[in-house]
Amino acid sequence: MDPDSCRVGWLDVLISILLIGGILGITGTPYRTYFASAQLIHFLLGPATVALAVPLVRNLGHLRRSLPGVALALTAGSLVSAIGGIALVEICGGSRAAALSMAPKAVTTPIAIEVTQTVGGIPSLAAVLAIAGGVLVAISIQSLLKWAKITDWRAFGLAAGTAGSGIGAAHAISFDEIAGTFAALAIGLTRKFHHGSKKVAKSFS
Amino acid sequence: MLKAFAILLGCQLVGEFLHRIFSLWVPGPVIGMFLLAMLLLRKPSALSEPLVSTTRMLLQCLGLFFVPAGVGVIRNLNLIGREWIPILVALVGSTFSFRFS
Numbered sequence: 001m002d003p004d005s006c007r008v009g010w011l012d013v014l015i016s017i018l019l020i021g022g023i024l025g026i027t028g029t030p031y032r033t034y035f036a037s038a039q040l041i042h043f044l045l046g047p048a049t050v051a052l053a054v055p056l057v058r059n060l061g062h063l064r065r066s067l068p069g070v071a072l073a074l075t076a077g078s079l080v081s082a083i084g085g086i087a088l089v090e091i092c093g094g095s096r097a098a099a100l101s102m103a104p105k106a107v108t109t110p111i112a113i114e115v116t117q118t119v120g121g122i123p124s125l126a127a128v129l130a131i132a133g134g135v136l137v138a139i140s141i142q143s144l145l146k147w148a149k150i151t152d153w154r155a156f157g158l159a160a161g162t163a164g165s166g167i168g169a170a171h172a173i174s175f176d177e178i179a180g181t182f183a184a185l186a187i188g189l190t191r192k193f194h195h196g197s198k199k200v201a202k203s204f205s
Numbered sequence: 206m207l208k209a210f211a212i213l214l215g216c217q218l219v220g221e222f223l224h225r226i227f228s229l230w231v232p233g234p235v236i237g238m239f240l241l242a243m244l245l246l247r248k249p250s251a252l253s254e255p256l257v258s259t260t261r262m263l264l265q266c267l268g269l270f271f272v273p274a275g276v277g278v279i280r281n282l283n284l285i286g287r288e289w290i291p292i293l294v295a296l297v298g299s300t301f302s303f304r305f306s
Contacts, residue, residue, distance in 0.1 A: 016269075017278065024279055046217045048267050050216045051264055
């Protein structure tokens, strides 16, 4: 099979979700019925997450050189995102459950679901928020990085993976394998990317 | 390709196993990702051409695999309708905050 024949972008994901959601709404089909039949597609999320190890290992050379910067960046950024998400919902008068569903959206969708269950949020809302964040990143990342004058594929991948979770990573991989590697790393460590890291990461390259 | 898929599923299985046994909050597939990375580092010959092409194919379709979970939005329409302002502000705010902090 030609691998390029199956390139799924953020727009495809967004359109599919809206379309399927609309059809389910119109026909009055319960989500559980749909999900049972889409189980196979959902199941592939697992092996696909494991598969991120391959670009990670293949580009380990790049990774080693920028490791201190990456580590620093991810730690700082993750705190900003989680605390910021909760605080913003509470400030704007949202409910506790919505706030807690916001916290783990920086990580991959499966982790977000898991963490939300533990802290008392709504798992399906967390999944949707994680995906929405990913779509947001996919739409904006190129112009944002251009605006910040960043041309480093590693920064691209890290930013996509940390801010945009799986969708962001999928977006990064479709551009460049090194970007995909850093997106995988970001997801694996479930941390967020911090602005200052670019300078630090560059100083180690 | 079948063998490559078996390797991926095997890593996920072991990851899932560790996740359950030690009740870790990191999900099985993510543990599986680290296991596969360690395996490939110890034994670089395991990084065969079928494994590379299979994973590439899977990763290019990564977005598709999020669709079933994403459709779950229809179950939260009430909550989102009620609290769409805080949710939208926080979603945009926390996604971009790291770049301006």
